[in-house]
Amino acid sequence: MSEEEEEGRVLTESSSFPHDGPVPRSIKAVQMGLMATLRSKKTKATIGVMVTASHNPEEDNGVKLIDPMGEMVTPMWECYATQLANAEQDDLLTALKDIIEKTAIDMSQEANVFVGKDTRSSSARLSQAVLDGVTSLGGHSKDYGLVTTPQLHYMVCCQNTQGKYGEATLEGYYNKLCQAFIQLTRNASNCTDDQKHLCVDGANGIGALKVREMESRLKNELQISLFNDGSKGKLNHQCGADFVKVQQKPPTGVVINPGERCCSFDGDADRIVYYYLDSEGQFHMLDGDKIATLISTFLKELLTQAGLDLKIAVVQTAYANGSSTHYLENKMKVIVRCTKTGVKHLHHAAQEFDIGVYFEANGHGTVLFSKTAEEKIQQLTQDTNANDESKRAALLLQNTVNVINQTVGDAISDMLLIEAILAIKGMTVQQWDAIYRDLPNRQLKVKVSDRRVIDTTDAERRAVSPEGLQEAIDSLVKKHKQARSFVRPSGTEDVVRVYAEAETQESADALAHEVSLAVYRLAGGVGDEPKPLH
């Protein structure tokens, strides 16, 4: 087991059993409990299982079981998980015995599984089923009850680092994050009371409950108006980070005054996007790219002030707005890496640097600090010879390390860091937004008979099959100014995603439509031909 696996720091892109199929969800949940127990015995580490909701409000059977030690899911274990998931009740024992034999698991080894659940009505039943699975193999379980997905990741990491990362309790999580936030904002003389106010759209999910739980610990340094707190509306329905990002409009259920800073979590609180309305009522969004820019600029300035020679990079995907990449590379002179879609790819790339800031445009991301970076920062805070400026910067860096949940993208932790940066810089949401101007863009989906006919390269920015598709995209892109477009098969939906950006919205929309047509014609489109947007 590698060091990072031991520490449980790489926790993203979890394995989840198929949503549909003949096996009832509660049996799948038992199977996940069994699987987590086997993995825990094999790796001698604590494994977490999160019973959480789908992003799709229309999907009523969208409960996913997340294993926060996703990193350990090698293709072989994926294969075992599928074998177990597909086993009918009668074959379960045979499948289990088979896996135990093949993986040479010592069944006398102790197992430790942490379980969490979100607010959906089916969660209680499903998490009990997970716990039953664990108990049936003699594993120890700890039921954290209602927690956000990133909170469970945090607990697993604390446990697997013997408390070095923090205390594996909700109390420990809130205290660590809130104390760091208060330390960060303590001397933020630039911050007026008005600026301490934030509207939070909780997506009617678990994040809303947890913000309520945490609020008092912020000691009025951040005043939150919470909307979509789950008391009425449906999870992620017309609200939440995904809705805001994709629809490019405010969520329902939030009262927004012009100029006011707002953010939306997604249903399980691992994504966050910010937005505001200007005086003309025009909507402005600050997505994962703007968040990564704010955070990396802040960190780079602190490194300079501290005189610390640490390599910082921003990791993005092909969906990152071209303006953000241009700004980071050319104005900020920060290293930018592009990876395939999916946070596990970003997380890995970010680990290659002293400080790796990674965000998907949809608002899922965090910051990773290498051991060396943390040690250098720590040493500087205690260096009696350091001057005041570098010491102050080192202290800010240290509290930034503590406010961020390095285990996985976490809306609550990201929110606290963003709020702290804005307070320290005395920056309004409009000033943050003005750092660079997003290129207008459009995302579309095309249904094809088999999306696997599309194969990509160069971090999904170029299609190598079907033949002729990339050439078609290249010639369509040439017709528009400042344009870029790519297509890739979705990993979560049975569609091909099309992305286009260009100088104007009309141009981006036209290009997205033209590329959709090319996909439809060259990659086996089904149903009606894609229609123009206007």
Ligand SMILES: CC(=O)N[C@H]1[C@@H](OP(=O)(O)O)O[C@H](CO)[C@@H](O)[C@@H]1O
């Ligand atoms: C364009 C887009 O937002 N894609 C999302 C979506 O993946 P697709 O493979 O595009 O379906 O879901 C992933 C999991 O939540 C997320 O990591 C990713 O960013």
